Structures are given as C-alpha cells and as structure tokens.
Amino acid sequence: MTNFADRLLLEIKHKNNPTVLGLDPKLSYVPEFLVNEVAAEIDNPLDIAGEALYRFNVALIDEVADIMPAVKLQLAYYEMYGIPGLRAFRRTCSYANEQGLTVIADGKRNDIGSTAAAYANAYLGSTELTDDLTTSLYTIDALTVNGYLGFDGIEPFLNVMTTGGKGCFILVRTSNPSAKDFQDLVLENGDKLYEAVADKVNTWGELFVGELGYSSVGAVVGATWPEQAAELRQRMPRTLILVPGYGAQGATGADVAVNFDENGMGAIVNASRSLMCAWQREENCDPEDFAGACRRAAEAMQKDLLTAIEARIG
C-alpha cells in the first residue's frame, strides 16, 4: 500500500491500539546489567553507549511489537551519543521495520528549500552518490518537521513522499509549557498562530489523503493542550494527528481522546519515558524484567486510551 496514512491507520485498527512507543533513550534509562553486559564486549565508552541503547530498544520492540503499531525515535537522543548513537538509530529503525512496525523519526527538521531537500533525501528518500547510484540510508516511514520557514521548506518533503509512500508530521501545537510563547500569538484576523499553521497543514495535505480519509501530511498536537486539540481536530478534519505528551509529561487518556474523530480514528498517541522507564517506576520491578514492565505499561496505556476514546465517542 502506497499511502502512509492508510498503512498506519490499518495497523492501528488491526492491533486496536492507537499508540506509539517513543524510543528516546538515554543511557541512564538502560538497566545496569545490560550496560555491563555490553561493556564486557566493547571498550570505547561511546560505543558502549550506542550498543546498549540499541539492545535496550530491541528488547522493548520485541516485547511490544505484537500489540503496538509504531515506534517514534527522537533523533536528539541518538545525536547526543555521536556516531555510535546514529548507528543505534539506524539499526533500531531497521529492526523495528523488520518487526512490521511503522517507524517515525522525530527530528523536527526545517530549512530553506534546497537544504530541506537534503533532509528529505536523508530520512525519507535516497542519497545520490553517482549518476547511476543512489542509496537509501534509513527505513523510516515518516519524519516530524517544523514549518516556521513556510511552504518552500515543506515542499521537498512532500516531493519525496509522493514517490515513496512516506509521511510527515508538521508541528502545529507542541506539548511544552512555552508552546504559548509564539504559537498562541493572536493574529489580526483573530486566529492564533497555531491555527494559521493548522490551516496550512490541512491544505498542504490535500493531495495526500488516502482511502481511509486521512492525509499522510500529519500534524503534531501536544496532549497537554486538550482544549486546543479538540478545536484542531475539527479544524484539520483530514489531518492525521501525532500526539506527544501522554504519561511522563502529564496528559491523561481523557486529555488525548479529543484528538480522535467520531469513529475513534485519526490520531496516534506517543509515550516515551513512561514506557521505556516503566521498570524504574514499577514497584519491586526486577531490572531484568525491564521490557516486561514496558509491555505492562503499554497495555495499561492502551486500555486507558481505548476507554477514554470509547467514553468520548459513546
């Protein structure tokens, strides 16, 4: 199937679970026994970090691949571990893809057209090496993008999406407290900035609407702003919404339920720390059972969300 939104929505339906496992790993999230295991095989501390993050990710993916449709890898954390970190990123993308999961790279990339094309090629397309040789670096289905630069900074991503059946999620309303600094600024027509961005996202996505009624040009709308989210769901009727901020950032099932349409579709909710670090939060959890703790937290999240969505759509 060539439409990203269709593929993701069918997976969500199939697993009855509109959630994403956020893989935003810091070394301090990885149980000590696993780091030690790696350190016994490898010398360089940065290489140890990269390998430990990768094995940690693999264990979590193995544990939840049958119940969750997607993973979201936050590039910042991999970049923080340099080249070994980027290697862990690439291998994690491949592994998740092999397990049938949709892979979202959260990089919030943005630049002017010619440079945005380089990002688009890197993450969603392919890199030209010679006149007759191109290489695809990653197995990524969609990338998050920051739209501050306007359409010609977005267009290169759309161009790559067209040929590859890929997707993007453009920042509309972010989950952090300071989102209001600029995103809530009121324009002369009475709209807020994030509403103006939402309108553009909805328009830019029109050519990418799949058979299930949603566009592969998605939006990021933070779970911590349920009031704005409810309005945005109406305002961007065909836009698939990626919802960060559930769990560790404080949002509940009821907060995120407003992102879904009357059929309980159209959004996917990410949780990172609350799943990855579940083993640190679960009472008396054996660190060796870190992946099991992640699955239990993922199941609880699924139940919480389905209940809240059910309550909303009645």
Next chain:
Amino acid sequence: MTNFADRLLLEIKHKNNPTVLGLDPKLSYVPEFLVNEVAAEIDNPLDIAGEALYRFNVALIDEVADIMPAVKLQLAYYEMYGIPGLRAFRRTCSYANEQGLTVIADGKRNDIGSTAAAYANAYLGSTELTDDLTTSLYTIDALTVNGYLGFDGIEPFLNVMTTGGKGCFILVRTSNPSAKDFQDLVLENGDKLYEAVADKVNTWGELFVGELGYSSVGAVVGATWPEQAAELRQRMPRTLILVPGYGAQGATGADVAVNFDENGMGAIVNASRSLMCAWQREENCDPEDFAGACRRAAEAMQKDLLTAIEARIG
C-alpha cells in the same frame, strides 16, 4: 575569552572580514579528480562520499583560513551522507577549530525542554556516559536554533552556553521566499510574527551581552530581505546577526550592509554555494584549482561587503 560574541567579533575585526564560509557540501560540488583519488583508496560508495567531502572541506579551509573568521556547516548535507557524512562533519569541525576558525553548526534544532537539552549537550555541551565520565562530541562554537516552541525549548541551549562560552543563532527571518508564509503574519498589536520573535531573541540574549556590546544569543536574518533586515538591526540592537542568502541565493553587498551597525559591526554574512562551487562558475577554471577559486570568490565577497558597509556607514 569566554563570551562567544566577543570572540567572533574580535576575529572579524582582526581579519577585517565579516564573512562565513558555508560548508554545505554535496558530492556533486567536489571535483571529479578528488572523488577518484578517494575512490582509489576506499571501497564503499558512502564512505567515499564522506571522505571526499572532508578532503574538499579541508582544502577550502586551508585556502581561506587566513582571511575568513568562521565556517558554517549545514548539518543537512552531512546527514544526507549518513554515518560517513557525520564523520566528515565531526572531522571538519575539528579541523576548522584547529585552524583558529569559529565553527557554526547550522542545524536549526528545536524541541521541548528535556529533548532540547539533548541537542544542546550534543552540539554545544557534553554527553554524560557514566556518573564520572562525560565526553564532548564536537568542537562547535555556536548552533542555529528554531524558536517555534518558545522559551523552554531555547533555555537548555542558554544553560549550556553559560558554562561553555558558546553561542546560538535563533531563526528570526529566514532567507527563503516562503519565509513570509508565517513570519509575516500580522499580530493583533500590528507587529509581524518575525518581529515578535525578534523581541524575544533580544530579551533572551540580555544576560549574554559581551564587552563589545553584542550578545552570544544571535539571530538569523536572511540577506534576501533587506527592508526587514534594516528594521531588525534597530529592533535587536545587541543581537549578533547571522546573514545567509548572499551570493547563490541572490543577495548583494548592499542588501546585507543594512545588517551592520554604525561602526560596521554586529553581523556576519554567510555564503556557501558561491564559494564552494566557485570553481564550477569561474571561466576556464582548472578543477585542480577549486580551492583557489574559492579564495578568489571569498576575496571578492569581502571587498564587495566592505565597500557596501563603508558606503552605508559613510
């Protein structure tokens, strides 16, 4: 010296040259003889690309280090060549630093606080590996940042800057045609969005003003918008301005002169393609002389800018 703005401004003064060599390399910018030279030593096409980009950069740096104060590396192009690309990025940063150049990484990074901290650590600070081991990945002096997420997405960069004498440049007005899509939206108080961003950048930078009167919290203002730039120079009196868009994007010396203050200070102008690809544009240029062509273009740029600044400040 611990203040980034002071360091950069003194270098600009010392070399009498407010310009930056933009190192945004695509493999097609590298002369064939150099790619072939690398291909004779290395097998893997992506590794060839990374090594060729690095040697290309080194040759350009060698040729201009005595006349230019800084380089700006556009991360997108290195990311487009995967891990070998990132290795070329890291080695180029190190090499430029060793030659006494200020190193600016153009990544336009942005995220919520906890994740922005990971970016800040990666590019400007250091990565914690164990309780008593941290490692600094890159020799970078300043990073470009996108402010759409508001203050708590910027604060982690400021925190790292405080201890390390580093800097950042926040996008205010970008050089691309679609900059106006969102940045020109008029707010209810009559200001445009980019003006509201400029005001915040000016305020956030107050604690980072150095002895020469400029802050290490800088702004990006595209050379293609001279009218807006003239106004922004007044509006952000202590903000160091990084000016992309000269040369290949069409802006002239007169267009960028408005970014400078009455002493001819306060801004630094980037050119990438017009310098890197000068050998492809110069009439009858021997490809072996690609670095010489870059130097000649850099000297012409310096002269053009100094003349235009002189004409402006009279």
